[in-house]
Amino acid sequence: MAGVDAFIAAPKTLLGVTGDGDWQRQEDTEGGGLEYRIVWPISVTGVARATDAGASLVIVGHPNDVPQTWHLNLLFGGARVAGLDVEHDDRPHSNSLRRAGQDVPYKIKGSHAHLWDDNKHLATLGALPVHLHIARLLPDSLATNSSNRFSRTLYWFCEQQNIVPPSATLTMPPRYSLLV
Amino acid sequence: MIDEATIRASLEEMQSYTRLEDGVRVTTHCMYPTNSLVQVMVRGGKEEFHIADDGGALREASSVGLEIGPVKHAFTSLVKKQGLQVSNNAIIAPAVPIEGVGATIVIVANASKEACQWCFDHFRYRRPRKFKEVLAELIDQQFGDQAKKGVQVLGASNKQQVFEFAIPRDDRLVLIDSVMPDPNSVNSRIVANLDVRNLKSARYEQYIVYDDQEKWKAGDLQLLRMAADIVPFSSARTVFRGIGAG
Numbered sequence: 103m104a105g106v107d108a109f110i111a112a113p114k115t116l117l118g119v120t121g122d123g124d125w126q127r128q129e130d131t132e133g134g135g136l137e138y139r140i141v142w143p144i145s146v147t148g149v150a151r152a153t154d155a156g157a158s159l160v161i162v163g164h165p166n167d168v169p170q171t172w173h174l175n176l177l178f179g180g181a182r183v184a185g186l187d188v189e190h191d192d193r194p195h196s197n198s199l200r201r202a203g204q205d206v207p208y209k210i211k212g213s214h215a216h217l218w219d220d221n222k223h224l225a226t227l228g229a230l231p232v233h234l235h236i237a238r239l240l241p242d243s244l245a246t247n248s249s250n251r252f253s254r255t256l257y258w259f260c261e262q263q264n265i266v267p268p269s270a271t272l273t274m275p276p277r278y279s280l281l282v
Numbered sequence: 283m284i285d286e287a288t289i290r291a292s293l294e295e296m297q298s299y300t301r302l303e304d305g306v307r308v309t310t311h312c313m314y315p316t317n318s319l320v321q322v323m324v325r326g327g328k329e330e331f332h333i334a335d336d337g338g339a340l341r342e343a344s345s346v347g348l349e350i351g352p353v354k355h356a357f358t359s360l361v362k363k364q365g366l367q368v369s370n371n372a373i374i375a376p377a378v379p380i381e382g383v384g385a386t387i388v389i390v391a392n393a394s395k396e397a398c399q400w401c402f403d404h405f406r407y408r409r410p411r412k413f414k415e416v417l418a419e420l421i422d423q424q425f426g427d428q429a430k431k432g433v434q435v436l437g438a439s440n441k442q443q444v445f446e447f448a449i450p451r452d453d454r455l456v457l458i459d460s461v462m463p464d465p466n467s468v469n470s471r472i473v474a475n476l477d478v479r480n481l482k483s484a485r486y487e488q489y490i491v492y493d494d495q496e497k498w499k500a501g502d503l504q505l506l507r508m509a510a511d512i513v514p515f516s517s518a519r520t521v522f523r524g525i526g527a528g
Contacts, residue, residue, distance in 0.1 A: 117412065128344075136337065136371070137344060143412050160347035160407075175347035177407050182346050187318075192298040192309055194319045209296060232402065235317045 106230065109146065109157065109178050110218050114265045116142040116159060121270035125163065127278075138163040138275045144176075144265065159265065161256075165275045169247050172274060174259045181230035185216040186240070186259045188251070198224075198235035206236055213240050213255075217262065312391035314342045314398045320391040324383060333386045334374040335394035343401030349408040356400055361393040373397060413493045414446075417460050417515065424522045425449050433457070435486065437477030445474065449525065456487045456525050461506060463496045468506065475509035487511075487525075491518050 118124070125138045144157040163172040167190070176184040187195075191212040202208040206220065216234035224231035239245075244255050252274045260267040293311070296319065300307040305325035312320040325332045339357070344350045357368040366389065367374050373393050375386045421429050425447075433448035435457065447458040457478065461471045475488050490506050492498065494514035506512050513521050 128350075136341070141408070145412070162345050162347065164341075173345040173347075177347055180407055182407070185346060187345065189318075190300075190307075192300045192307065193321065194296050194298075194309060196296075196313060196317045196319070198317065233316050237317075 106178060106183050106218060106222065106225070110183070110263060112146050112264065114157075114263070115145045116260075116265060116268055117145050118142055119268040119270055121268075122273055122275070124272075125275045127275075136164070138165060142268075159260075163252075163274050165277050170252075170274050172252060172255075174256065176259075176263050176265075179230055181232070182216075182234060183230065184218050184259075184263055185234060186214075186255055187216075187237075188213045188255060195237050197237060200224075201236050206238055210237050210239055213245070214238060215240055215259070215262070308387055310387060310391040312388070312395050314339075314395055315402050316342060316346065316398075318342065320394050322387055322390050322394070324387065326377070329379060330377040331380065331383050331386075332374070332377055333383065333390050334372045335390055335397075337370065337372045339373060339394040339397035340371045340401060342398045343405060347407055348401060348405040350401065350405055353397070353401065356404070357397045360396055360400060364389050364393055366390065366393050413462065413496075413515070414460050417491055417518070418447075420518060420522070421447050421458065424519070435478050437474070438480035439477050441477065443474040443477050451487075451525065453485065454487055455485055456489070457510075458489045458491060459510070460491050460493075462493070463498050463502070468502045472505055472509045475506075479509060489513050489521070491515055 119142055124140045124142070126140070128137050128139055140159075140161040142159045144159060146157065158177045160175040160177055161172060162175070164170065169190075171190065172188050174186040175182050189212055193212060195210045195214055196202075197206050197208060197210070200223065201220065214237040216237050220236040220238065221231055221234040224233075224235060240255070241258070244251070244258055250273075253272050256272060257267045296309070296311060298309040300309075302323075305323050308322050308324055310320050310322060314320055320335065321338060323334055323336050325334075340350060340353055353371060354368055357371070357373065361368065361373050365376065367376070373390055375390050378386045428449055430448045430450075431446065433445050434442045435445060435448075435455075437443045445457040445459055449456040449458070457475075459471050459475065461467050471490055475490060478486055478488060488510035489512075490510045491513045492503070492506070492515065494516050503512060
């Protein structure tokens, strides 16, 4: 767990960022191509070490959702250690009762963030949490749908995780037709 | 004492019914392993209703970054006992009349939850390798200070070609490069290595190491092979041991 604390606290950079061309359509086994992904490896304090090889920011986008939805995932040590989910407003998330009602609400509807500090109590001596059960609503500034909401959530999440945000402007992929 | 209306109101806050173009999205009380609530779609007319999770189980697992593999066979065996089917990664119920809608929503939602749990039990997060750094570490382990970095060699074209690593061995110089599965990387490594190979000098021994965890086009590997000996990373340690012995 201390390793994750140090990882989150350390300044980090994303490797291989070029822009919207980084999106890759995921071809599922039945050819649905239901989502797009970006995987950026992460370098810690400018020294890319093999031991950090699992560190990455994985973005999953669903451009055909109305409105569009996406998920930002900070991976480290083979686990998701922080995340941000832009969801439909009617999608609830229940917070674990180990924290709900204290400083986080019992339930959240819509987009939310899973922060390491809120979830690290779920780690054990030998294992990182499989799920980040505690979520918080996004700040009001990120709550509204607008054309640049994707890049604003990405920047906010990077700042929260001490990651230098990408200098390129990123947008969600355009909607695609299933009738190709 | 609390009354049932208050409890009902609290529980109903969790549920929702959202009308979409082709049906109604229902938020159920069933919960995925992530603690997000399961949603199902209800479509249909006056007599028959079609209820499905629209791929929600797979999507929930995929959204957190898991590397997803084939699921149809596993999902089918999980849900068939409830009379459900799997199509395009979605769990779907056979058409039911209006009196079966509520019960079917519950069955589909619970099946979706089980299928999502199966994904978490069987899929992992992909660990992207920083390939160049991993290779550098391996070379450092194997050759230590003997490995020179960024070595220039004058090619047959009279142009200086740069190689990532060079290891002197008696009167030979072992040149090692890494290559990534993109056209720029492939082309530049082919040009540099061919230029030196065209010297037809016994002094140079050339290797190009590629990450065999990545997807490669067979044609690219063929072209690289024309320029140097190509080594999959998974075999690099063995190959380098041979160089060390030489």
